Structure formats: structure tokens, C-alpha cells
Amino acid sequence: MPVPSTAPGAACAPAATHDLVQRLAKPLPRYTSYPTANHFSPGVDATAYAEWLAELTPGSALSLYLHIPYCRELCWYCGCSTKAVRRYEPVASYLELIRREAVEVARRLPRDHQVTHIHWGGGSPDILEPADIIRLGSEINGAFAIAGGAEIAVEIDPRLLDAPRADAFAAIGINRVSIGVQDFDEAVQKAIGRLQGYETTRRAVALFRDRGIGSINVDLVYGLPHQTEDSVSRTIEQVLTLTPDRIAIFGYAHLPSRLKHQRLIDDASLPGPTARYAQSARIAELLLGAGYVQLGLDHFARATDKLATTALKRNFQGYTTDQADALIGLGASAISRLPQGYAQNAVAADAYGKRLGEAGLATARGFKLGADDKLRAFVIERLMCDFAFSSRELSRRFGGRAMPLIREAEAVIEDDTDGLVQRTSDGFRMTPRGRPFVRNICARFDAYLDPETSRRRHALSV
Ligand SMILES: C[S@@+](CC[C@H](N)C(=O)[O-])C[C@H]1O[C@@H](n2cnc3c(N)ncnc32)[C@H](O)[C@@H]1O
Numbered sequence: 001m002p003v004p005s006t007a008p009g010a011a012c013a014p015a016a017t018h019d020l021v022q023r024l025a026k027p028l029p030r031y032t033s034y035p036t037a038n039h040f041s042p043g044v045d046a047t048a049y050a051e052w053l054a055e056l057t058p059g060s061a062l063s064l065y066l067h068i069p070y071c072r073e074l075c076w077y078c079g080c081s082t083k084a085v086r087r088y089e090p091v092a093s094y095l096e097l098i099r100r101e102a103v104e105v106a107r108r109l110p111r112d113h114q115v116t117h118i119h120w121g122g123g124s125p126d127i128l129e130p131a132d133i134i135r136l137g138s139e140i141n142g143a144f145a146i147a148g149g150a151e152i153a154v155e156i157d158p159r160l161l162d163a164p165r166a167d168a169f170a171a172i173g174i175n176r177v178s179i180g181v182q183d184f185d186e187a188v189q190k191a192i193g194r195l196q197g198y199e200t201t202r203r204a205v206a207l208f209r210d211r212g213i214g215s216i217n218v219d220l221v222y223g224l225p226h227q228t229e230d231s232v233s234r235t236i237e238q239v240l241t242l243t244p245d246r247i248a249i250f251g252y253a254h255l256p257s258r259l260k261h262q263r264l265i266d267d268a269s270l271p272g273p274t275a276r277y278a279q280s281a282r283i284a285e286l287l288l289g290a291g292y293v294q295l296g297l298d299h300f301a302r303a304t305d306k307l308a309t310t311a312l313k314r315n316f317q318g319y320t321t322d323q324a325d326a327l328i329g330l331g332a333s334a335i336s337r338l339p340q341g342y343a344q345n346a347v348a349a350d351a352y353g354k355r356l357g358e359a360g361l362a363t364a365r366g367f368k369l370g371a372d373d374k375l376r377a378f379v380i381e382r383l384m385c386d387f388a389f390s391s392r393e394l395s396r397r398f399g400g401r402a403m404p405l406i407r408e409a410e411a412v413i414e415d416d417t418d419g420l421v422q423r424t425s426d427g428f429r430m431t432p433r434g435r436p437f438v439r440n441i442c443a444r445f446d447a448y449l450d451p452e453t454s455r456r457r458h459a460l461s462v
Pocket residue numbers: 071077078079080121122123124155156157158178179180181182219220221250251252253254
């Protein structure tokens with residue numbers, strides 16, 4: 001169930017104390033999957049993935065994710081799996097591979113599947129030439145059975161978008177667009193290696209709206225160098241003039257030991273946990289005041305938007321309304337989620353191509369979900385989406401096997417001396433004060449969490 005519009009988000013919470021934020025700001029996963037990808041192993045290979053595909057129930061609803069791992073330049077903060085390219089040749093060669101993978105995957109699927117969602121992500125899919133956008137779109141439509149009314153979304157970098165590309169996206173049926181902005185402040189943009197004037201973004205929004213693509217999301221980031229409560233407020237005011245349907249606000253994940261390009265960002269210019277918390281609270285306050293509904297940890301939408309009116313789900317792209325039985329990831333580093341588990345393709349484009357050539361599929365690693373994993377994955381997804389734990393719902397779905405988790409939930413309630421959770425008739429819900437710390441509560445149900453690995457792999461939870 002989505003968080004109702006009246007539910008207070010971070011902004012309406014009683015101000016968390018400096019001490020609470022400092023204590024709870026820990027390196028923790030964002031829980032876009034459970035277990036998180038660092039627990040994937042080579043035990044899941046192309047053979048296992050092929051079997052999982054073949055075992056899907058005929059008539060399954062499927063979601064497709066197409067990864068385009070290329071950008072014109074690398075933004076210094078970027079945590080995505082992408083590469084900067086000046087020439088088009090590597091992109092064109094990569095397209096041959098992803099087409100081949102689409103055909104290979106489609107022929108292993110059971111009959112009568114229906115693709116209800118397609119998401120082109122990256123990287124920057126608008127780096128593709130217009131003719132290639134149309135060709136890849138047509139090939140995907142040819143390889144899979146696409147349901148009427150399917151949601152087809154694309155992530156774009158507005159600096160690369162022009163009218164022919166917008167035409168091409170419209171021609172292949174794109175009906176939802178996510179636009180990267182991050183921040184409009186010039187000092188912040190210089191410090192993150194991404195210069196993007198307001199006009200560039202306004203033009204991108206107009207190019208899509210002029211072509212009837214009305215559903216627009218804007219991505220913003222807080223916790224970036226030199227950001228302050230005032231500077232993020234100014235960015236929000238500018239974003240509101242674009243009247244987006246959805247706004248995603250990500251906390252900057254700074255992991256310079258893993259992501260070398262992030263070392264271009266001066267650590268001393270980064271806001272600390274208390275300042276990050278205050279920025280996210282100010283953003284929420286402004287967006288709630290402007291009539292948006294807060295959904296999950298970091299998304300806002302108009303009250304009439306599908307994200308606000310449909311049960312929320314969480315996948316590798318963040319929050320979604322996608323209720324499909326399986327998510328099929330296509331492209332280098334793409335992750336598939338099937339009822340049996342996760343399968344991830346080789347990350348580098350050449351390794352991806354090599355595996356595809358040798359095995360017909362590009363799976364490099366993954367995770368086979370056991371009974372306990374499925375239970376925990378369900379609890380963590382519901383907490384991330386609804387901020388609530390229901391033992392009745394857990395027992396209904398998992399029967400007697402739910403008992404250990406119900407006991408763990410009881411321990412969460414008993415250990416809580418910070419007012420993060422509140423007992424309900426059959427479990428707990430997170431209090432307004434607790435919601436910004438939902439990842440800390442999810443971590444209590446994570447059987448694989450190791451503090452040492454977390455320090456290297458995950459960014460601050462606040
Ligand atoms: C694939 S990009 C969006 C499309 C396009 N490449 C662009 O940047 O305009 C996905 C989004 O992830 C977010 N992001 C990237 N790196 C991040 C990081 N280190 N921490 C938090 N959010 C990040 C940004 O908001 C970005 O817009």
C-alpha cells in the first residue's frame with residue numbers, strides 16, 4: 001500500500017536530534033534487492049539462468065530492463081555502471097550484443113508471456129543515434145510479446161537530447177521519461193563535474209511534452225559538495241517550475257575507494273550526516289508543501305500519479321509500480337530477478353560480449369533464493385515501501401516459516417529506545433521520526449549484513 005498523502009515524511013517528523021543522526025548514519029544498503037548484489041556468486045551461471053527462464057509460468061507478466069552503459073562524460077559523483085565514450089563505434093558494437101541477447105533470452109521464455117514494463121536505463125540511453133533507438137525498440141517489440149498499454153520508460157541526460165532523439169523515443173512508444181538534473185546550483189555543478197543549465201532541462205521536458213510524452217520524472221541528489229539547505233531549496237523552486245509528475249531525491253552515495261572518479265570530489269566540501277538530514281528534510285517539506293506525496297524513502301509524486309495510487313514495489317531502479325512476475329535484465333551488468341533468484345550479466349561490455357558468444361547468455365553471477373531469503377526479501381521490500389511490518393501478512397504468505405521473523409520484529413520493537421517504530425495490532429510501523437532511518441531497521445532483518453563489507457560497499461544511510 002502506498003504511503004498516504006497525509007503520512008508525514010521526513011519534513012513533518014519531529015526534528016531528529018543531532019545525536020540520533022550521528023548514531024544512525026551508517027554504511028548500509030539501499031535495499032534495491034535482498035540479498036544485495038555484493039552477495040551474488042558465480043554459482044549462478046548461464047545454465048542456471050536458462051533453466052530459470054524456462055521454468056517461468058506460461059503467461060507470466062514480465063518486465064524488461066535494457067542497460068545502455070555509455071555517457072558522453074563521466075559525472076564525478078556517478079555511481080552507475082557506465083563508461084564515457086567520445087566515439088560512437090563502441091556503442092554501435094554494443095547494440096549488436098544487446099540485440100543478440102534479447103533474441104537469446106526471448107527464445108528461452110515460456111509461451112504466452114506478456115511484457116508489461118520496459119525500462120531503458122544507463123548510463124544515458126539518449127547517447128544512441130535516433131536510427132538506433134528506433135531499431136533497438138523495434139527489435140525488442142519483435143522479440144518479446146509486449147502487452148497493450150505497457151509502460152515504456154527511458155532515463156535521459158538532457159544534455160544529449162535533441163528533437164530527432166525525442167522523435168525516436170516517441171516513435172517506439174516511450175510513455176515515461178526520467179531526466180537527470182541533480183542540482184541547479186552552479187557551484188555544486190562545478191564541484192560534481194556536471195554543467196547543465198536550467199534551460200537545457202526545460203527544453204528536454206518540452207521536447208517530450210510536445211510529443212505527447214507527459215509523464216516526467218526528475219532525479220535530484222542531496223549531500224553533494226557545497227550543497228546547503230538554502231541551495232537545495234533554490235533547486236527545488238526551479239524544479240517546481242518544470243511541473244514534473246515525479247521527483248526522485250537520492251542521497252549522494254560517496255564511495256571513492258571503489259569509484260575512482262569520485263576522488264575528483266573534495267571530501268572536505270561534502271555535507272556531513274546532520275547537514276544531509278537537514279537538506280533531505282527541507283526538500284521534503286518544500287515538495288509536500290507544493291502538493292506532492294512522499295513515497296518510500298526518496299520519491300515524490302503528484303497525488304494522482306500512478307506511483308501514488310498503486311501499491312509500491314522496489315526493484316533495481318528504485319521505486320516502481322511494476323508488479324510483473326519477473327524482471328529480465330538485458331545488457332552489460334544488468335540484473336534479472338526471477339522467482340528462483342537473481343542473475344547478473346558480466347559487467348564490462350567486452351566480458352558481456354564474450355560470455356554471450358560462448359554461452360548464449362551473459363550471466364556471470366547471481367543468487368539462488370532459499371526459503372528464508374524469500375521471507376526476508378518480502379519483509380525488507382515492504383518496509384522500504386510501506387514502512388510497516390505485518391505478521392498477519394507474513395503468516396498468510398509464508399505460513400509457519402514466518403515465525404522466526406515475527407520474533408525478530410518483536411525484538412526490533414523492544415530494542416527501540418529512539419522512537420523509530422510504533423507497535424501495531426500485528427507488528428510495527430515506522431514512526432514519522434523513524435522513517436528516514438528505514439534502512440537501519442531493514443538491516444535488522446538482513447541475515448547477510450557484515451559491517452566490514454558494508455563499510456567498503458555501501459554509502460551512509462542518512
Ligand atoms: C542513469 S542516471 C540518469 C540518466 C542520465 N545518465 C543522467 O545522469 O542524466 C541515474 C541517476 O542516478 C543518480 N545517481 C548517480 N550516481 C549517484 C550517486 N553516487 N549517489 C546518488 N545518486 C546517484 C542520479 O540522480 C542520476 O540521475
